[in-house]
Amino acid sequence: MKIGVLALQGDFSEHIVMLRRLGVESVEVRLPAHLEGLDGLIVPGGESTTIGKLAVAFGLMDPLREFGKSKAIWGTCAGAIFLSKDAKRDQPLLGIMDITVERNAFGAQVDSFEADLDIAELNKATQTEQPYHAVFIRAPIIATVSGSAKILSALPDGRIVAAQEGKLLATSFHPELTEDSRFHEYFVSLAK
Ligand code: GLN
Numbered sequence: 001m002k003i004g005v006l007a008l009q010g011d012f013s014e015h016i017v018m019l020r021r022l023g024v025e026s027v028e029v030r031l032p033a034h035l036e037g038l039d040g041l042i043v044p045g046g047e048s049t050t051i052g053k054l055a056v057a058f059g060l061m062d063p064l065r066e067f068g069k070s071k072a073i074w075g076t077c078a079g080a081i082f083l084s085k086d087a088k089r090d091q092p093l094l095g096i097m098d099i100t101v102e103r104n105a106f107g108a109q110v111d112s113f114e115a116d117l118d119i120a121e122l123n124k125a126t127q128t129e130q131p132y133h134a135v136f137i138r139a140p141i142i143a144t145v146s147g148s149a150k151i152l153s154a155l156p157d158g159r160i161v162a163a164q165e166g167k168l169l170a171t172s173f174h175p176e177l178t179e180d181s182r183f184h185e186y187f188v189s190l191a192k
Contacts, residue, residue: 003191004029004038006064008054010046010078014176018184032063040072040167040191043079045137045174048103051082052092061092068096072167072191080170081140097168098147105141105159112137119153119162125189126182133180134161134173141172167191 003019005012007028019026029035041064043051055061067073068083073096075083084093086100106113116131123129132153142160145151152162152169161172167190175183 001025001188001191002027002038003188004035004041006030006041006043006051006055006060006079008058008060009050010044011174011176012042012044014174015042015044015076015184018176018181019188022181022184022188024184024188030058032059035063035067038067038071040074040187041067042187043073043075043082044176045077045079048078048081048087049089049091051078055082056092061094064094065096068094068168072169072187074169074171074187074190076171076174076176077137077139080142080172083168083170084142087140097163097165097170098145098149099142099163099165099170100144101140102143103140104138105143106136106139109138112139115155117153117155117161121152121164122182122186125186128182132182133178134171134175135177136161136173137177139172142170164190 002025005015083097084101085095149165
């Protein structure tokens with residue numbers, strides 16, 4: 001099992017630390033050749049416009065789309081935006097997940113917050129019961145989920161914050177910034 005972490009911008013090193021804690025080998029991905037031999041890829045949080053522009057500059061757009069046809073990809077926050085098919089702005093998107101997003105939907109940086117989520121799929125996969133403590137930093141919401149994509153989690157007011165489509169995963173929040181490794185475990189199980 002080898003998981004790549006897209007290391008163009010954002011908090012990729014926190015994902016690598018989390019994978020290491022789980023005993024999973026990880027690789028920083030900056031060029032198309034780095035995708036070779038990987039079972040899955042994490043696109044970190046950061047700034048989705050920057051990640052998109054750098055992915056274009058490094059010739060990663062089509063190789064990433066190709067990778068996502070058979071392999072697992074998980075986008076956290078900016079990464080989720082990058083996987084979506086529409087972010088209502090002109091920016092490079094992979095467009096491989098049947099979700100649309102609204103960027104900065106909870107307001108500015110100072111409106112960042114944390115919330116406990118009940119994620120049935122996560123509890124089932126990791127055989128745990130406790131709520132998932134999620135960190136939202138200038139987070140997007142997942143505005144629509146269609147086709148074969150499914151809602152994984154929503155806030156009490158109904159706003160969607162996690163979705164899955166086969167081996168593709170999108171979370172508005174940042175599991176790499178907590179001590180709870182269940183989301184990474186869940187992703188690794190999808191990549192298997
Ligand atoms: N606000 C950022 C964006 O729109 C995402 C923030 C994050 O990844 N924490 O790209």
